[in-house]
Amino acid sequence: MDESPTLELVTHGVAKGGEAVAREPDGRVVFVEGALPDERVMVEISESKKGFLRGRATEILEPSPHRIDPSCAEVANGCGGCDFQIASPEHQLELKRVIVTDALERIGKLEQIPDIVTVPLPASGYRTAVRCVVSDGQAGYRARRSHEPINIDSCYVAHPLANELIQTGYYGTASEISIRVGAATGERLVVADSSSLGAQVPSDVVVVGEDELKAGRRAWMHEIVANQKWRISAGSFFQTRQDGAQALVDEVREAVGELPPDARAFDLYGGVGLFAGTVFGPDHHVVLVEQNASSVADAKVNLEGRNVKLVRSKVEGWSPKRADVVIADPARQGLGRNAVSRIAATDAAVVVLVSCDAASLARDASLLARKGYHLDSVTLVDLFPMTSHTETVSRFSVQM
Ligand SMILES: C[S@@+](CC[C@H](N)C(=O)[O-])C[C@H]1O[C@@H](n2cnc3c(N)ncnc32)[C@H](O)[C@@H]1O
Numbered sequence: 001m002d003e004s005p006t007l008e009l010v011t012h013g014v015a016k017g018g019e020a021v022a023r024e025p026d027g028r029v030v031f032v033e034g035a036l037p038d039e040r041v042m043v044e045i046s047e048s049k050k051g052f053l054r055g056r057a058t059e060i061l062e063p064s065p066h067r068i069d070p071s072c073a074e075v076a077n078g079c080g081g082c083d084f085q086i087a088s089p090e091h092q093l094e095l096k097r098v099i100v101t102d103a104l105e106r107i108g109k110l111e112q113i114p115d116i117v118t119v120p121l122p123a124s125g126y127r128t129a130v131r132c133v134v135s136d137g138q139a140g141y142r143a144r145r146s147h148e149p150i151n152i153d154s155c156y157v158a159h160p161l162a163n164e165l166i167q168t169g170y171y172g173t174a175s176e177i178s179i180r181v182g183a184a185t186g187e188r189l190v191v192a193d194s195s196s197l198g199a200q201v202p203s204d205v206v207v208v209g210e211d212e213l214k215a216g217r218r219a220w221m222h223e224i225v226a227n228q229k230w231r232i233s234a235g236s237f238f239q240t241r242q243d244g245a246q247a248l249v250d251e252v253r254e255a256v257g258e259l260p261p262d263a264r265a266f267d268l269y270g271g272v273g274l275f276a277g278t279v280f281g282p283d284h285h286v287v288l289v290e291q292n293a294s295s296v297a298d299a300k301v302n303l304e305g306r307n308v309k310l311v312r313s314k315v316e317g318w319s320p321k322r323a324d325v326v327i328a329d330p331a332r333q334g335l336g337r338n339a340v341s342r343i344a345a346t347d348a349a350v351v352v353l354v355s356c357d358a359a360s361l362a363r364d365a366s367l368l369a370r371k372g373y374h375l376d377s378v379t380l381v382d383l384f385p386m387t388s389h390t391e392t393v394s395r396f397s398v399q400m
Pocket of ligand 1: 237238239269270271272273274275289290291292295313314315316329330331
């Protein structure tokens, strides 16, 4: 590398991945891991590209007033799980508001951006779904900037029912496991990437291997959100915190607003039915579109007795019909051009978009704008405190 491997820099902003942003003397942008905006730091450069550099703060010469000591002891042990542990909870929320606003301005190129409303949620013990790496039968996480497994005494963000399984469980020959717990039901499910043989966990925990799932075994747990019980199978998506699922339901309901009694709606990327089952009334005609067979099977159980038609399909292959409102909650890559064209073909007056990535939100907002949809509001629901991940509920409406 031509550049000096260590630079003294002053950071001025925050990037989508949670790194602070600085500028090198020659004008190139430097993304700095382990720093906050408005800090003077020594940066060890690890990557040098034509347009930007990337590095890690090795010394904080002038700290931000918002810097705190990490609440989690595992950060000092090298855990790579939570990149925002160095910022106060209020400042984390402010940084995420900046990340979303910047994305809408720079990627979405929207002319009018509404003020982003933030909904804070508790910062510890919240995660009801965690993915762990297994080494010698013990669950842990990967170290920062490495694939090396590290043992975890206690994860600050994991729900206590999940923490117990990280601390005390033995997972035999598995190399990765997914732990899911029901905060309201107390039910626990562990999916091992290979076989569940040899696992030793408390007797209430269901452990299943991917091999058994492939052979046709069904395994699930339940959670309660919006006073309803949700069946969630090993192969189905569900939000990673119970209070967060409730907050999303509240925000989506508010964004949908009052509907005529016989309104028609689509719940795209509907999962196990969380929005279809909570946002609409008994006379509304709702169609849920979801590609994953396991989720559709759960939705059938969860939405029994409701006026919801289930369509197992990719959104990109679904045939749009006229609707009053569309809810769409895509995976990280967002809607994209194809799905946006289909949504526009419904002629829905209101589109509510749930996004788990700020850049995807910005791209989708721009595509929706070209179809005549105006961005009315963006609410940032803080599903993932201590990390830079953003989750937003945005309302778009057709301008008359
Ligand atoms: C972020 S989750 C949202 C699920 C649900 N709205 C909820 O809150 O529980 C996205 C869902 O979209 C589904 N999915 C991903 N890509 C899809 C596609 N192209 N077409 C239809 N469904 C898709 C996934 O299986 C997953 O259930």
